[in-house]
Amino acid sequence: MSNVPELIWRNGKVRPWEEATVHVTAETAMRAVNVFEGLRGYRQPDGRLAVVRLDAHLERLETSAALMHIPHPGLAAELRDGIVQLLAALAPQGDVYVRPSVYVDTGRYTADRTEMTTGTIVTCFPAPARPVEPMRCIVSSRQRIADDALPTAAKTGAAYSGFRLARLEALEKGADEAILLNQHGNVAETGGAAVFAVRHGRISTPPLTDGILPSITRATVLALAERLGIPAAEQSLTPGDLHGADEVFVTGTLDEVRIVGQVDGYRPRHDDHPIGSALREEYLAMCTGTRPALDASFLEVLA
Numbered sequence: 405m406s407n408v409p410e411l412i413w414r415n416g417k418v419r420p421w422e423e424a425t426v427h428v429t430a431e432t433a434m435r436a437v438n439v440f441e442g443l444r445g446y447r448q449p450d451g452r453l454a455v456v457r458l459d460a461h462l463e464r465l466e467t468s469a470a471l472m473h474i475p476h477p478g479l480a481a482e483l484r485d486g487i488v489q490l491l492a493a494l495a496p497q498g499d500v501y502v503r504p505s506v507y508v509d510t511g512r513y514t515a516d517r518t519e520m521t522t523g524t525i526v527t528c529f530p531a532p533a534r535p536v537e538p539m540r541c542i543v544s545s546r547q548r549i550a551d552d553a554l555p556t557a558a559k560t561g562a563a564y565s566g567f568r569l570a571r572l573e574a575l576e577k578g579a580d581e582a583i584l585l586n587q588h589g590n591v592a593e594t595g596g597a598a599v600f601a602v603r604h605g606r607i608s609t610p611p612l613t614d615g616i617l618p619s620i621t622r623a624t625v626l627a628l629a630e631r632l633g634i635p636a637a638e639q640s641l642t643p644g645d646l647h648g649a650d651e652v653f654v655t656g657t658l659d660e661v662r663i664v665g666q667v668d669g670y671r672p673r674h675d676d677h678p679i680g681s682a683l684r685e686e687y688l689a690m691c692t693g694t695r696p697a698l699d700a701s702f703l704e705v706l707a
């Protein structure tokens with residue numbers, strides 16, 4: 405196997421990657437009954453590795469598990485240990501992308517722990533290269549699955565078949581990413597990031613009640629905007645608000661703060677993206693420890 409790490413953490417232990425298998429009929433394989441998180445670790449000026457908002461990610465993982473009725477007592481503490489153990493075993497040189505997950509192995513349509521088995525994993529990959537070009541987006545013809553169909557606050561594999569189809573549509577249309585709307589026709593999110601529009605010096609992003617994952621980066625960027633004195637609002641956005649924006653950018657653990665260069669071929673009025681670029685620079689400086697963090701829990705040194 406190529407491009408996979410040698411090691412994975414699973415059910416309490418670091419093991420060879422190849423050993424972490426489930427049966428093809430496992431609930432996680434058949435019905436995507438799992439929840440997961442994606443975290444980034446950044447090398448700090450002193451060479452140590454710090455993970456961004458570890459507590460918030462573990463808390464969201466517990467919320468996701470509760471919303472999806474995947475009972476696994478002690479989940480956050482177990483996966484925190486798993487992350488620490490895997491990073492110690494892999495001793496990665498550069499920045500990393502870490503993914504903890506809990507999944508259902510056996511037990512069909514039950515949430516009774518005596519009738520089911522669950523498992524935990526943590527994977528760690530080198531962080532992907534940071535694209536420099538602004539991203540080209542389309543507004544997808546596919547709707548973001550609504551909260552009354554599948555809890556939007558749960559980061560579950562089950563939601564990502566929909567995001568996959570939206571991304572494939574974007575690629576087919578020559579774009580990089582799809583922005584999905586909610587059932588009311590308002591902007592929801594991409595399959596990996598929250599969406600922001602800038603107009604007259606003010607940033608706006610859809611409220612969580614518009615049916616989006618509570619993005620941790622989104623919350624950080626709203627706080628950063630306050631620190632930088634940039635007015636910000638959580639308000640519903642239409643596709644037209646994106647088409648006619650001065651700037652558009654997205655925020656997510658993987659995308660960090662990423663500038664959007666066009667939406668459905670409409671280019672933002674301010675093609676030097678001053679506000680998005682300032683937030684991007686501030687965010688990256690904070691993650692890499694070259695500017696003071698928002699608060700003591702923003703970075704946690706793990707290796």
Ligand SMILES: Cc1ncc(COP(=O)(O)O)c(C=O)c1O
Pocket residue numbers: 442559593594595596597598617618619620621622655656657658
């Ligand atoms: C559907 C979706 N929306 C938004 C985000 C951004 O969330 P975060 O900033 O917590 O990474 C993600 C990534 O986790 C996601 O998968």
